[in-house]
Amino acid sequence: MADKGFTIGIDYGTNSVRAVVVDCGDGRILGTRVFEYPSGDQGVLLDPKQPHLARQNPADYIAGLSASVSGALAEADRHDRFSRDRVIGIGVDTTGSTPLPVDANAQPLALDPTFKNNLAAHAWLWKDHTSAAEAAAITETARRYAPELLAPIGGTYSSEWWWSKIWHCLKVAPDVFDAAASWVELADFIPAVLAAVRDPRDIVRCVCAAGHKAMYSDTWGGLPPKSFLSRLDPKLAKLRDRLYEKAWPPGRPAGHLSSEWATTLGLTPGIPIAMGGFDAHYGAVGSGVTTGTLVKIIGTSTCDCAIAPASARIADIPGICGIVNGSIMPDYFGIEAGQSAVGDLLKWWVEVVCGGGEALHAELSRDAAQLAPGESGLVALDWNNGNRTVLVDPRLTGLIVGQTLHTTRAEIYRALIEATAYGARTIIERIREYGVTIDRVVCCGGIAEKNDLFMQIYADVLGQPMLVAGSPQTPALGAAVSAAVTAGYRAGGYDNWTDAQARMTTLKEKRFEPRPDAHQVYDELYRIYRELHDAFGGVGGARSDVGTVMKRLLTIKEHAAGVVA
């Protein structure tokens, strides 16, 4: 075995950026530093007059880059095994779709004094929802004229995505649109900064962002054709020339570390910068995703990632938001799905409705753990923030059924966890129906780390073990893995992803096994969930039978409580 080097993973989150220094030999993190974005409300620029607006100041990204990496390196310096000259590459993951307009020198327009106070010139954060009308028009136009564009992205274009945002900018801030030489995803912008790219045409674009958010596919020659964009606005068709022709999977360099940044960070100039990618996708890499594995990043919402060999030519899967060749690892389709509210659903119940905090979370979790599956007699739909997969419908809301005059807040808390588990099972079943194997589930994120009740319920509902990723920082770790593969074996990295993941990623020993009795009850409850799901989701024609739901729940409840009816 060659002597291994070190890589740096940089994870641009919603409120902060985190850098880690990783030992390529065993994946150990030797240094970490988090930098909180100073602008706006925890790094997010808001506009009280536009509740759906969420922007970020690109200056925060650049300030955070040197601060976080320098800090992580300083911590790593304390380890004898570490030396800066053996840092062989840098990887970057970010939120997305988070596009920003740049000038002809590839500098963010927001840094130009002319546009400093114009929110449209800043980065349009993934959760900016100002572009709902544009998203609907794009979906409508594509359905009519170019349905193939929608097939890989689940059939509906989102207000959170690239074209919706840029088109909205054209409408509300035409001066910004006109001044932009190009637009760049944050995932491509940071590598370009590190490589000191000075022309937007030289920025290397990742297929992760392009394929999932910008309707890019090699099948139709890259970004959507001008004929299609013209139907939206002729200026968008013209912009296409100033964007990019080609997007790439990870594994090749997006550039090399510039001498300026090498000096700033105390690293070797010219080391490769890995292709950027989204946090969830690199999180999957850092969780050890392989064929047959579903990685669940469980937080306020959930992102699910899986891969399937590109040679397998998998079908489009209805309702799965993205199937993009090379978006997670090269030569594999990256499959992305998600749930719009998971941790947020519990937070809503405990904090907004019950008016409690951490202590109440713990109390309800403890009380809910005393309940047998089915004992509450409740079933909920997990749609308080709409449904991302498989219905792809933001205009859905929550539902809970089965309450009596004795129903407690702990029972409802448990029913909400169960609802998210049923939602998770719906996604897995949909992916499997289309021929993709899922035989292993690995979880990461705060809930997976901390909430045992939650994980046990998932194991029981899904009927398979729930594994937990070894690192609490899987996105940054995944970016570091990408950097190790990009640097290559001879440099002290790896020739291939399998070896890199095998050495650099781990699972926790603690795992959650399904209990057969519980799984059997949850099979019945899941059937009821799916009936409500289809009925209220408007699936399968307009009419569904829900007339026996309450009685079946009561029977399950009585059985669970040992009451003979």
Next chain:
Amino acid sequence: MADKGFTIGIDYGTNSVRAVVVDCGDGRILGTRVFEYPSGDQGVLLDPKQPHLARQNPADYIAGLSASVSGALAEADRHDRFSRDRVIGIGVDTTGSTPLPVDANAQPLALDPTFKNNLAAHAWLWKDHTSAAEAAAITETARRYAPELLAPIGGTYSSEWWWSKIWHCLKVAPDVFDAAASWVELADFIPAVLAAVRDPRDIVRCVCAAGHKAMYSDTWGGLPPKSFLSRLDPKLAKLRDRLYEKAWPPGRPAGHLSSEWATTLGLTPGIPIAMGGFDAHYGAVGSGVTTGTLVKIIGTSTCDCAIAPASARIADIPGICGIVNGSIMPDYFGIEAGQSAVGDLLKWWVEVVCGGGEALHAELSRDAAQLAPGESGLVALDWNNGNRTVLVDPRLTGLIVGQTLHTTRAEIYRALIEATAYGARTIIERIREYGVTIDRVVCCGGIAEKNDLFMQIYADVLGQPMLVAGSPQTPALGAAVSAAVTAGYRAGGYDNWTDAQARMTTLKEKRFEPRPDAHQVYDELYRIYRELHDAFGGVGGARSDVGTVMKRLLTIKEHAAGVVA
């Protein structure tokens, strides 16, 4: 105008008995006394091993009779206008169906030392639910062999009713059943006590209890035929001979005050005792019920009463629990309906789920009053305790739909009030569909007295004014009205119910007018409620369309909040 006398109304509730002394000239209450039953848990005998059991000690009834009436008279004595020798009659209302077994001397079996500790020998309180299996078997048998018996009682026989309880006693306590010379409803028992009836065959039975709870009708010659009862158990057929042939509407005496009780109470012996009746029915009389009026007694649950001229020959109304000739006033059908949880639904939300008390009730009510109709985006079904009318199905449960991550506890509080209002509207619409006019709604009970938000929502949902009964003690007042009519004009009472109600009952000045804008929004929300009602209630075949419910609620919500979608 003849010089008017005074009457006494005695109201036997679940936890206490209340007596009032009323001036027949103007309905003013001159004296009141409440006696809390000393036995069991607030007067209710429970059995930890049988959670559905609820009994009462007949000794409490008798102790409460002298204590409450003596106390009310003592208070009335302080008024110059009052004198005991001008008390012209006594009326009694009680809970029901509350049957008790009696011996050959018409004495409660529970007072016999042999049966003192036998719970089956005590009074079976209305809310005793131990007889669910018997109720189901009675319904099943009647549907098969004698469906006419079920027509006037909504199609389903209840575990709360007369025959279910007596049959259950026969099964679980045959010694009590065999020792019982007869069984008596509490509503008939108290008048018999006051009249010192010494033989159960001489107890005069009210059609209110007989018709609503014991499947009595003059149409088929009184109680159900022996052939039917034999199918349940031959011993029930034999018992029929020891019960009664005829039951009577109010307006005639159930007996006359015995000399013993006249001495005990300091009243004139021989004054008439009015026919007993149930609290809700006499509550309707005390609220001034007339043709076209619906009286709502709103408490933990709600009881609705209306009348229709007996000459009109109204149809059976599906799902309306009782239509009985003479059960409220003679020559009118008494129509009874109800909702299983109203105050209890709010109590559940505030106390069980939110963990608050009176202060939180007030806070949520204040916050909920700030919301516009539809603004919460929520619709709930008011079935946490099943549905009494019009689905007559205890195996239904609660539902709430439309939650987002911002939904507050006050929004849910309001949605629950609204749900009960939609339930109330469903009842009124059903009664109207079958040709009974309802053009005036009079409310009484604690909620009507105190909760203005609740009353305004009802006015807006129903689209008509909500009036409030003048007296907070409408059942006792109604019993006193009945006594005044029974005594007659020459004695200082009244010849007819219309005159008696006109003089003795009033409305509060405060009334709640429907607001047209709010009513329009509630019309839309009510449509959604009815769709959910029919879908989850299993009405109209098994299949219903609920696939657009969430979207319509969001549209209504956005409109209410002034947001342009």
